Amino acid sequence: MANTDYSRRPAKSQAAINGRVGPAIILIKPQLAENIGMVARSMLNCGLTDLRMVNPRDGWPNDGALAPSAGAERVLEQAQVFTTTAQAVADLQLVYATTTRHRDMTKDVKTPRSAATEMRVFSNDGSRVGIIFGRESRGLDNDDVALADAIVSVPLNPAFSSLNLAQAVLLVCYEWFIAADQTDASTLAIPKHTRAANKNEMVALFEHLEKELTECGFLRVEEKRPIMVRNLRNIFQRANLTEQEVRTLRGVITGLVSGNGKN
Amino acid sequence: MANTDYSRRPAKSQAAINGRVGPAIILIKPQLAENIGMVARSMLNCGLTDLRMVNPRDGWPNDGALAPSAGAERVLEQAQVFTTTAQAVADLQLVYATTTRHRDMTKDVKTPRSAATEMRVFSNDGSRVGIIFGRESRGLDNDDVALADAIVSVPLNPAFSSLNLAQAVLLVCYEWFIAADQTDASTLAIPKHTRAANKNEMVALFEHLEKELTECGFLRVEEKRPIMVRNLRNIFQRANLTEQEVRTLRGVITGLVSGNGKN
Secondary structure (H helix, E strand, O other): OOOOOOOOOOOHHHOOEOOEOOOEEEEEOOOOHHHHHHHHHHHHHOOOOOEEEEOOOOOOOOHHHOHHHOOOHHHHHHOEEEOOHHHHOOOOOEEEEEOOOOOOOOEEEEOHHHHHHHHHHHHHOOOOEEEEEOEOOOEOOHHHHHOOOEEEOOOOOOOOOOOOHHHHHHHHHHHHHHHOOOOOOEEEEOOOOOOEOOHHHHHHHHHHHHHHHHHOOOOOOHHHHHHHHHHHHHHHHHOOOEHHHHHHHHHHHHHHHHOOOOO | OOOOOOOOOOOHHHOOOOOOOOOEEEEEOOOOHHHHHHHHHHHHHOOOOOEEEEOOOOOOOOHHHOHHHOOOHHHHHHOEEEOOHHHHOOOOOEEEEEOOOOOOOOEEEEOHHHHHHHHHHHHHOOOOEEEEEOEOOOEOOHHHHHOOOEEEOOOOOOOOOOOOHHHHHHHHHHHHHHOOOOOOOEEEEOOOOOOEOOHHHHHHHHHHHHHHHHHHOOOOOOOOHHHHHHHHHHHHHHOOOEHHHHHHHHHHHHHHHHOOOOO
16 A cells, blocks of 8 residues: 555546546647647547647637537537646646657657557546647647656658647547447448358358359369369358358359349 | 469569559549648658549649648659549559448448558558548448448547548558557657666665655654655656656755755
8 A cells, every 4th residue: 555656546536527528638829720620520539528728829719610620519619728738737647748859858758559558547547637739830848748747659650740730639539549449350241131141051052053063064174173162162251241142142153054144 | 272362462573563652542532632632641641652533523633732731742743543443443452441331231341450450461462452532522432332342440439430531541541550660659768868777876866865864854753664765765766767867866855955955
């Protein structure tokens, strides 16, 4: 107990404040309303709603952000404005500063993926987390970076790494979202009216095809027949056929055999 | 050998055609030049240069794409224009169609991360791969999807999943880039003129602090002393100090002891 630092782990009840969800996105002196709107859209794409700004150049609220938000008005309406970075992060326990520029500082530098995992751990424990982004023209001041626990830096083409503000927000928020996403990496989508073919149906298809290919003479060279049969079977195995598609293909074979397209 | 399908694995020399790098990004009937420019920027951010378009609405080339590309002119200049999707993907061995809309098709559906891994495998074997994106207003036609090997679908907030075209391109290209990126997930950046403190330096700092805290009476309660010392040592252990920072902190201790800020 004595060696445990609980200072950054408040009660879980503090996790969602005023209905705002997930990490706070904090824009320091954002310049373009269009970018603020696109940031709101990117946030909501990833399920985040806690937008904060420090001294937006053209004031707030700003109608210019509305159309680029593409329907994320809720995020804009809830946005909070502060006059200092310290105030904007005051209630947070874990803060990242996004930057690609090299800083002459001793500081943890994390990828968005690594930061997302850490943010999930803190959030699950009831901590409030946030990520600060600098103004479009010159990024974050060093004093803002010094208020953060760590730097998050997006690995990109080193010869062309400058991201638009909303793109940077999107990538960081996307990693946050994906870190807890349960989507199957790869799945076969099948229409509701059918199902994957079973092996009985597959073998019946193979035997139908092989019978017709034997009769028409395609498999007449006996020593090549086993290889040919295996190759053909593998083609259709790879296709992950549905039961309906097996019936379609058997109709295709019958149609081709009949010679005039009719069964 | 007989059961191996080599049809999709050409010679490695075909991997880079005309100097274009990585997967082709294929925009079907893109409407806004601004989006085409932002797509070029997102591609180059992730090291990709093979941009293809099928019937861009306002013709090509289009100067409106230049400024939004933010310096990715090279991608725009090399862009190829086709009149059919089939022509645009003719030289590719593996093609993904991006869509979030449910289609009544039997088709593999992959996350961008899963697709990126597969694209890397194919590319490393010398195959050409590509990803097709539909027009801004209504996405891909089903006939375009049927030309693809699989669907790639970005997991996002199901209540607000519509991405701007360039944002969708960015997320897919980002996963491609990250799939082969070697960046450490988390690293401590240290300025060149110093290095991480070694344990000899750390213990000397601890002993310096503990000696002064003993003398000033802070550690006077003998039974609490071991816990207090461990807690203090853990605070500074967690800070991952550099050798220079250890010297700074020892100066801080000396300064505080002297009472007037001078050594």
